[in-house]
Amino acid sequence: MHQPSPVPLVSPVVYKGSQGGQRVRAIHHPFPQSTIRDLCKAHRDYGRDSPYFRGLLRSDLDAAVVIPADLKQLFSCLLDSTEFKLWVAAWRQQLREALPSLLRDPETVVDDNGNPLTLEHLMGEGRWADPTDQTTDIPIKALQVTREHAVSTFFGMVPDGPVVPYYKIVQGAKESFTKFVGRLTQAIEVQVTEVAPILVTSSRHEPYRLQLTEALHLRTADWTFLSINTKEQGAWPVQGKELVIIGDSSIDERPTKKLNWLTNKPVWVEQWPLSKPKLKALEELVKEQLAKGHIVETDSPWNSPVFVIQKPGKDKWRLLQDLCQINNVIEDMGSLQPGMPSPTMLPQNWQLDVIDIKDCFFQIPLHPDDAPRFAFSVPTINREAPRRRYHWRVLPQGMKNSPVICQWYVASLLSPVRAAAGQAIIYHYMDDVLVCAPNDDMLSHVLGLTVDALVAAGFELQEEKVQWMLPWKYLGLEIRKRTIVPQKLAIKTKELSSPRVLTPEAEKALEKVQDAMSKRQAHRFDPELPFKFIIMGKLPHLHGMIFQWRNIPKKDREGNDPLSIIEWAFLSHQRSKRMTRPQELVAELIRKARFRIRELAGCDFECIHIPIGLRLGQISKAMLEHLLQENEALQFALDSFTGQISIHRPAHKIFNSEVKFVLSLKEVRSRRPLKALTVFTDASGRSHKSVLTWKDPQTQQWEADIAEVEGSPQVAELAAVVRAFERFPEPFNLVTDSAYVAGVVSRADQAILQEVSNIALYDLLSKLVRLVSHREQPYFVMHTRSHTDLPGFITEGNRKADALAAPAEMAPLPNIFMQAKLSHQLFHQNAPGLVRRFHLTWEQARAIVAVCPSCSQQAVPTLHAGVNPRGLRSCEVWQTDVTHFPQFGRQKYIHVSVDTFSGAMFASAHTGEKAGDAIKHLIHAFSFMGILRELKTDNGPAYKSRELRSFLQQWGVEHKTGILHSPTGQAMVERTHGTIKRVLHQQQRVPQDRVTIGLNQPIVRHFGASSLFGVNERPQVMVRDPGSGGTEGPHDLVTWGHGYACMSTPTGPKWIPAKLLKRMLYKLVSTPHSPTINHLVASLEDRREEEELDQEEVLEGAPDDKEGRNPDEEEHRLGYPMQHH
Template identity: 30%
Template sequence: MVTLENPWAYPQNTQLKMLVDTGADVTCIPLRMWPKNWPTDQGGSLTGVGGNAKAYRSRFALKLTLHDPDAKQHDQKFLMGATGTAASEIRAIPLKWKSDDPIWTDQWPLTSEKLEAAQKIVARELEQGHLEPSNSPWNSPIFVILKKTKDSYRLLHDLRRINQQMCDFGQLQPGLPVLTALPENWPTMAVDIKDCFFSIPLHSRDRERFAFTVPSVNKQEPARRYQWTVLPQGMKNSPAICQRVVADAIAPVRTQHAAGVMIHYVDDILMAAPSAEGLQEMAADLRRCLAAASLAINEAKVQKGPGIKFLGAEIGHSQIKPLPITLNPDVRTLHDAQALVGSLQWLQNMVPITPSQMQPLYEMLKGRNPWEEKRLTAEAKETLKNISEMLSHPSVQRWDPADKITLYPVLNRQGGMAVLGQGQPERMRVIWWVTPTRPAGAFVPHSSLLARMITKGRKTCISAFAREPDAIALPFKKGTDAQTETFAAAMAMAMEGFPGEIQHLPHLQPLRHLDIIEVGGPARVLPTPKPGNTVFTDASSKTQTAAVAWQENGEWKEATFRAADVSVQYLEAKAVEMALRMFPDDHLNITTDSIFTYNLVRQMATQGWAGTPIATMLEDALQARTGTVCITHVRSHSKIPGYYQEGNAEADKAAGRVMTLREARDLHEWLHVGAKALAKTCHIPISEARGVVATCPYCCRRPLQEGGTNVRGLMANQVWQTDFTLCQRLRPDPWLAVTVDTYSGMIVATQHRKTTSRAAQKHWAYAIAVLGLPQTIKTDNGSAFTSASTEGWAQRWGIKIIHGIPYNSTGQAIVERANRTLKQKIDVLGEGEGIPEHSAIPREKQTEILQKALYALNHHLRGENSHEPVAKHWGGTSPTEGPEVQVKNPATGEWETGWRLLTQGRGYAAVASAEGGPEAARWVPTRWVKPLLRKIEAHRNSSDT
């Protein structure tokens, strides 16, 4: 009589009367004796005396008990029907596919060395039965890489497109196991299953999808094609199938050795038992079960404690510490920063890395593109230094099943974390650090953070140690306001169903290094108003102004704040923040028409974690107060009369009073004109216009002021200056032909591929159509201006061309300055469009930006001029003789008379002799001219007489 036990079915056991050969590989029983509810798999077809019979095999290994005093228990898989199929055959798990359409990716060429290595690897795997010849319509490329030892190659199969067509298996083991769940001082052993993937068959109907081609040199022979018969490396479901197969194979060991601990992760197995003898028995049974499933242990990787290295940790008798890792401080890009932070995430359960310590590293993750430049800050370097020191010391202990587990939730400035510990609080042994929770949302009260950490700590304890914490130590004193009022609802949810003891340890010394903050305190934001000062807040998106209004001695007072390029939500919150900083020691009633700010401040009744700049701004203002606050919401522009609407109207009026300033800012963002042009066009003070220009991130770097002295015309179209200048922002037509009228300062520019005579003539024809016909054009002596073709063109138009020396300030300074001004304006407008500095402007935008630059320069005030260039060009008159002046003769140094002043500017003046008239004007520096006082003195003498 024997008893078969199957813990994965119902009924779990059955008794049979049969003859058992305990040394046989396969034991067969009739199908009629097999319980109907016990799962089976196909076992093949068997041939016996009576003919062929279909055979089945038990899906799980069964426990067999012989009812005889001398019998021993052993595990064995059974077949039903007749002997013929090996019991060690592993059931192949079929894959599910999104489509049956073949995928073919061509094999790329391989060098002779790599091709030879691939052929050797394929021949070896073919001999071992891991590959078979293929005629599949699927194909994926292969390649080989050197192993870490640099003495051999490994074969890699690119299955990315195949994986996209494959359905995912569900997660069998999400996350890593908690290694401190190993009881302390229990002997441990770690084993690795040898070639686990290659020991598990691939379902026959799925094999053709994993075919590949081994090419030949120069196509000298037909390529050889193969397909995998076992789980291939790189197939996304291989780890899940491996986990399932190994879990089924070792299930009897778990049942038989229920007193021990077995941690299985993919193909790694860690065992612990109360005694060394029990561990040896467990290991022996494990070998037997794995062998029954055609799996083998890699003897070279068997580890016995202490000092076992498993899943990135080193396991001692009572302590566990992470294995040393290399923290790369050479961070250059956002991708490097992400890799660095990712390498630290899994350490947080074994090393007390607080959220505040990680904050400098989290700040480096801000960005959108992986190639963005990043550098470690001083705070980040200090964090890495501290973490490196902590890695060298054991930080978590293996647990004692006989001792109580206490959950210690704590809060700090950057969030919350919790500790699972054993022993007295003063000498607490940490068995697990519950991963810090980084709150989500604009503001999270400390009560919610504490509740989250309690809930997460309870779940972690149940998951890892299969029981609730025996006690929870709350970080505040019993009977405080935090416990009885503010935290009541959140704590009730977190503690729901907790069967253990609740302790109050607000001054837990072993955890002081975590930058713990005290929890509790009275409410600072009240739900109802109280007697005190009342203020009204409002903001305007048009004027980008936040305003606060209040009454003082019967008169309305106001305070405003202006900021460019911020959201209206920020301005609404800024107005409330300004109000919070008023009357800090008294109760304050705030009235706002922003429902967003109203709800946010109401959430801040007690201290908490601020997760956005707006919430941080309001939290800082609340912490700076000693008086309480009540915030009230009213509808804006309501027709209901009353005090609230009167105050809201005053705040609204204060916020919308600077419309012209907003218009000036919009005009500058569009054309980037100077302060003087803004002041005149938008009717604002010059000081505010300069402030607009100063806040522009593009214009504040470039001086747009004009200056210098040069000979110029005394009327429009009298003298032009023309030059070619290179503007790389306008590639592939980077040459600008620039003409400036020296009287009005009006600029005309055209874009060209090369600096040729034809380009110069084409540019002048366009300039004549815009400005009119000039009398004289001054250029440098470049070939485009001195060629016979250009001379002939000028004669036909009746224009006189004067040549100077390139970049000579005495002849071409006006156009050189115009070149600089125009290119600076193009740069500013380009950056304003979001085009990076020094990058080429897209061709479809080049014409628009060039014309916008010319419009901004010609139709708005520029430099020290009192009129726009276009107005001066078309509205100017010929100069008349002005007052008599004295002019210094540079040769003799004497002051000569007989001159009259025609015009003057910044540093220059035009004078003409009494006989010559305006046509014979002479340009001199201003310091060489002074008024003639002779007639004034004579007039005074005659008056005295």
């Protein structure tokens, strides 16, 4: 083995000898922080090229044996992140060139362990990444070469920026122009060694101030000046005056998603006033966004209010827009990334970098058609000037589809990078991008592709937020080489609007949460190991762990943990069932874990550890099959699983430190009836009796245990079951007619209860679970149907229990009708059901249903087949339709309305059959026949229109339509069409007169039966007494007919012959068309010859009105043909 030469005992590597002094042992001591601090201060104050800094650096490095890890630590402090990467790359190249000479030197051809010297030795990478291995294995001469090349690389780097600022480079008074240009060129060349061949910018809109010349570094004197022509793009655009640049340019259109809008009607939400400080901040932010091209001036008819909020702890403000109303009219986009990527699937010891995109939304364009809809206004104080209005050209914050579009846009940029990345892994979630690769070279390559793709699209990357070194912070987690832990959380109470005081219990709870989060950690996975799953915890809080296990013997571990925790699996705190068996909890955990591992790794577990308790021996295939057969949830959870199932835990303290959960295969409930005592249970909600009955096997007598329990019948029967388990510890069969109770008993063994609001029910369930779980003897539970006439012992026992639970008034009744009535009170059967069950007649069944108050309220009124609903009085139900009469020319559309009670009809001729024509007809009909309550029409477009529906609502008319394509629903008005056409063919007048002269005999009944046309005061009459010859009265005349009259007397209405009316005092106080008077006149005219004297007496005393007109004569001058109305 190569023996190192003696060296001074200096830091950071110190060589100590053994007691004999023949062998030395290297011990690593990192650079003192004071030394690094002094070097950084000298570098900052005096510069890299200052003699003081150069001398200080060389003296510190020459006086020590420095390993590569110390060199990286030192120069990472002296350089920024970008310079450090450049330094590492240049250092690597120099060491690669120096490696052949080291391999030819006998002192450096191999390390201290006999391994050939490699570049990984010199760089401190791979197997020699540990500082201890670098100290003990790398030869001292190789370390000295490594140090010299690191220092030479550092001083050979080009400084960032010119030595002299550009604005200080001026041409002297006697300096020639060529010399001045040479100095300026030298200052420019110091910036970068190579000129980028292609420069991409996202500024395609005005202003055309493209920052091309700022980023384009020129080295040659052959400058070709060309100009951009945004209208005629080509390989070599023509010269113009807009902007002079170097080289050629083109515009690359980036696709973007177009939003789907639920309406095109503009949404305008008025801007609320802002205070002066906030208005000033808003104007500054708008000016900033306008300069960046994120917003433009607009005259859009859309508007949403904007406001500003101050960033916590800073003097900066943030611009926000209230887009609630806009979001309501935007169609949702489906989620592209329903969750965050898990860093546990990053392979161990792979290198990674994290990139944070600055203002990601503001770099993604909106579709030009959508942009004007995201407009806002900048108000002014006291409206002293017109407000300025703008709209966004990029994704606005607050729009509900902005996250989806952002994910889609960035993913489209990274898709070609992923295709070229090879083994590298790229995680993208919103504006965070993580790049992971197995080595630095691949990481640098993929990172460069990623950065180029993002920068080319116009994204701005924050240099200070690009994470190069561990620990990497990503999505609230700290990622290290092997482990992943949550970031430290701090509750900031400075910005809370109200004080909060924590109780001691709450403080303890928070301490537990903080302690658990600090101790819990996950690991990055090993690609060479399979995944496993184990169930842990104790009932009812079971949980599981997805892990990897490296088979390392205990004696060879030496601090290497064989366990790698990938992820934890937990059950839902709120369970869907009141009683859950342990097998179901285990099945739910397995189902969740298998679903999750497919999401993470796209594979299944190699082994699932299920802690199954066995008394003796090992689990057999038959026992496992029996467990699966007895539990449906486990069958679904382990469906198509091809791995192993183990009942043993791996040998690790995390699996053995807590209380172990064991799934018991023992089951007390028998699947078959037992040859033992049979117990019957029943309960009644009306009598509140909880009954337990059985047949004594010795005396062969039925015995019972009856108790009163408040609550539902299920609760009462559950109480009976609990008493049965308390009373009979020996084997027995339980028979119940409650399916709920039978299901509860079958699931009670070792079940987990969920708290319920019913305290009595929870107590009974708790007792049942405790009794069944601690029971030693088997039992069998069976459900049977009640109230059956089947023979056998089960039916007999159930009938006994039912009779004991029934109240006294529920005893069997000999009267079948009373039984049917009581049955209907409980179950509310319909009439056919009562006929089939109790063999009643249809009349008896209908009578029982009709007198039931519950059924009568819910019953649907029935009508005889073929009968159209008719009104019970005038103006209740009309039928309206349209018929055509070609002889009328343009007025050939005849609208007809018929009163279904009186048969009165009204028709009018119109030039069309649209909604407007129907409304005109109804207005005429209202003026003639009165306002109706319900209108029935067919399903024509005019009658289904919104205009007619609004008109009828204004008049308070209910509108109904008949069955589609069924004219029988309008039978009355259809028959009226034929009647009208037959009459019209017999007349030769103008259309409206011909329509008006219809068969209107029912008009008398129409007006006579309506209370709307009744008189408020009736005429008074004198009645002649045929016996005494005197007269009585005056009395109010109620009605008058052919030879009869009815008058109102103090003793009630009195009918008398019309000839006994001696004299009438005619007072016309009703409307000019009083139906009662018209009826009277019509009747007298019909018998003019018989009652001429009586009519003269009636009209003799009728006074004239104030204008000297006789009311009766006015009544006969009606302009309608229906004067008999």
